[in-house]
Amino acid sequence: MNEFAPVASDEAVAIARILANDHVADIVEALNREPRATATELLCEVKFERLVEIFDQPELDAAPELMLALPRAKAGKLLTAMSVDRAADILRELDEPARSELLGALAPQLRATLLSILGYPEGSAASIMTTEFVSVPSDWTVGRTLDHIRKVERTRETVYAIYIVDPETQLLVRSTGLRRLITGEPDDPIMSVAPPDRMPVTVSPLTDRETLAQTISKYDLLALPVVDHGKILGIVTIDDIIDTMIEETTEDVHRFGGMEALGEPYMKMSFLAMVKKRAGWLCALFISEMLTANAMQGYESELEKAIVLTLFIPLIMSSGGNSGSQATSLVIRALALREIGPRDWWRVALRELPTGLVLGAILGVVGICRIALWQYMGFYDYGAHWPLIATTVGLALVGIVTFGSLSGSMLPFALKRIGFDPASASAPFVATLVDVTGLVIYFSVALVILRGTLL
C-alpha cells in the first residue's frame, strides 16, 4: 500500500463499505456523481454479484463505456448474468467492433436472443422487452407451476405474471398472476386459476413506448406480453415502462421548448454537443422568421407614413404566438392521450375557431382600453386619429389570436399527417408560423381602417 496516500485508502475502505451495503440504486447514484475514471476504479473493487446488480440499473450513466473498461472476460460474464433487456440496452449503445467482440464472447443461445432484440427498432416493445419471463404449458397443475417458479425465481425479472401456452402449438392462451396461483390447490389444473374466458392483453413487437404506457395503465397490469403470430417473444415490465415514460416526458418537454431532445443529463453534456442540439432548431426558426423582415419591407411605405403602427408590432405578434402555443400544447397532449384521433382535426378546428374569436376579442378590448387610457391620461399622444389606431389594434388582435389558435391547433395534426411525431410541434415553431401572418393581418387591417387618414 502506498504510504503517501493514506487518505485515499481510508476513503477506499469507506467506499467499499458503501458499495457492499447500500441499496443498489443509491450506489448507482453515487457512482454517477464520480468522474468516469473513479467510477471505473471503484467498479473493479466490487464483488461480481453486486456488479451485476449495478449494471442492471438503467439509471447507471455511461454503462457501455464502463463495461468496456472492464476486462473482456469479465464483461462477457457480466452480460450473461445481467437481465437480457439491460444487456441489449448496453449493447445497443456500443459501437463496432466493441459490440461484435462482446457478443462473440457469449454463449450461442444468449447471443441469438440478444441479436434478435437488437434487430428491432429502438423504442419498440421488442427492443425493451426481456425474455426472462415465466411461461408454462396449459396442462400443468398449480403445484407444478409453483415448483417451477420457486426454481427459476432468481433468474426471472418478474414471476408475478404467468403466461400459459398451448403445449402443442406454443401459442399464448391465457395469463394469470402469482396471487391467483397461490389461492389454488396444488392438484388443480393451472387453467383453473386463470380467467375463464378472456385472452390476455398483448402488444406486438413494434408497439411504441407511448402505447405501451397507455395499455399497461389502462388494464392495470404488471407486465405486457409481446406477441408475434400468437407466440410470446418476451415481456415488458412495468418498471421499464416507468423508466421510458420519464425519458419520454423529458424528450417531449425539450422538443416543445424548441430543440432536439438532449438525451443526456443537462450538466453532463459536453458544451459542443449542447450547442449543436440547440443551434439546429434555433437557426431553422431564425431563417423562417426572416420572412417577417420581408413582410415588413413590403409595408415600408405604410410604416413611414404611420410610424405609430410599429409601436404595437411586438405586442400583436406575441399574442398570436401565445394563443398558438396554448392551442398546440392542448392538441399535442389530447393526441398523445388518444382523447382525439388524427381524424378529429375538424372538430378541433370547430372548437378553436370560436375560442380564438372570444380570446382575441378579450385581448382586443384590453388593447383598446390601454390606448384610450394612455391618450386620455396624456402618457402618450397617438395623434388625432387615435380611435382609428385603437380600432386597428383591437381588430388585428381578434384576427391574429383566432389565426394563432387555429394554426396552433392544426400544426400537430399536420405533422402527424406527414409522418412526424405531433409532439415535434414546439412553442417557438408555432410562434414563427404565426408571426409572418400576424404582420400581414395587422397591416391589412390597418390599410382598410386607416386609408384616407394616416395611410
Add this chain to the structure above:
Amino acid sequence: MNEFAPVASDEAVAIARILANDHVADIVEALNREPRATATELLCEVKFERLVEIFDQPELDAAPELMLALPRAKAGKLLTAMSVDRAADILRELDEPARSELLGALAPQLRATLLSILGYPEGSAASIMTTEFVSVPSDWTVGRTLDHIRKVERTRETVYAIYIVDPETQLLVRSTGLRRLITGEPDDPIMSVAPPDRMPVTVSPLTDRETLAQTISKYDLLALPVVDHGKILGIVTIDDIIDTMIEETTEDVHRFGGMEALGEPYMKMSFLAMVKKRAGWLCALFISEMLTANAMQGYESELEKAIVLTLFIPLIMSSGGNSGSQATSLVIRALALREIGPRDWWRVALRELPTGLVLGAILGVVGICRIALWQYMGFYDYGAHWPLIATTVGLALVGIVTFGSLSGSMLPFALKRIGFDPASASAPFVATLVDVTGLVIYFSVALVILRGTLL
C-alpha cells in the same frame, strides 16, 4: 316492456352483453363515450360486482356524478366494496352535502379511514394511498403468512408487497415480496425471506407525486409504503403512480404552453371553462407585453430617423424568445429529474452564458449574411450605411440570445425560490420576459453603432 322501443331494447341487450363480458377497462372507455344520461341508465343494469370493478377504474369520467345518480343505499354499498383509494378519490370530488351524506351511510371504521385520507392535501402520498395492503407480525411463519394472503387476496389491492411489523410496537421493520415468500419453507420464520439488513424504502404522508414516481422508479418497487412515525398508514401502488404520472405530464405540457392545466379531456370541457382557463394567462402575458409598446415609444425619434431598424424587430425579438424557451425547458426538466438542485443556479448560469454567446454569434453571422445577400442581390436597399445596420443586427442578436438563454434558464430557479412550481415557467412567459429587454438591447446597440450616421 315498451313495444314502441324495440330498437332500444335490442341495443340494451347488446350493451348488457358487452357490460358482462368485456374487460372492465374497455367498458369504462365505452361508457366515457356515452352521454351522461345513457351512462347512468346503463350502470343501473350492471350487476353489482361489475359495478364495483367499473368504479374502481380511475379512468371512469365523472365518477362522482354517476355515483350520485345511483340510489343512496347502493352508492353506500358501492363505496364499501370499492378499493379505499378510489372511494377517497370520488368523495374528494363531491361537494357538500352529498359527501357527508354518503360518508354517513358507511360503517364507522371505513368512514374514519376515508376521512383521514381526505384530510391530506391533494396529490400527497397519503391522499392517493390505499389502506388495503398486507402486513404481518414479524413472529409469523412463511406458512401462516401465505395462508393469510390466500384468505385476504380478494380484498387487497396488491399482495405482492408484504410488510412486516413488530408485533409489540407495530413499527414497520422489513418488507418482502410474494416471490421471495413462496421460495421459503412453511415453517421458516417470515423474517428469513426478508432482506437481512435493509430497512424498506418508505415515503412520508406528504411526499408529492413527482417524488413518488422517482422513488418507485429508482428502487424498482411495485408499491411504496406511506409511513408516519415508523408506522405504516397505507401503500401507494405502481399503477396509481403511472396514472398520476400521465396526469402530471399533461399538466406540465399545458402549463409550458402558457395556460392553466385543463384538468379535463379537451373535447369534454365546456366552451366557457376552456376560455376561462386560457384567457387568464393570455391576458397576463398581453398586459406584460404592453411594456414593449412603452419601450418602443421611448425610441420613437430613433425609429423616425431610421425606419429600416423596424424591419428586424420581429426577427430579433423572436430569437430571444426562442433561445429562452430552449433554456427554460432544459432547466425545468433537469430540476424535475433532480439532475440539478435549487442551489445549482450559478452552475447553470455559467453554462448558459457561453452557450448563449455562441448561439447568438451563430445567429448573428446568419443575420449579417442575410442582409449582405439582399443588398448585393438587389432584393432590397438598406441604404448607404447597410454594413452598419448589419453589424447592429448581428451584435444585437448576440446580446439578445445570451440574455434569453440566461434569463430563460434562471426563471425556473426564481419561481422555485419564491415558492412556485418551476414548471409554471412557460415558453410564452419567457418570451414576454425577454421581449422588452430585447428591444432595449437592440436600440442601445443601434445608438452606439449608428450614432453620427443614421441616428
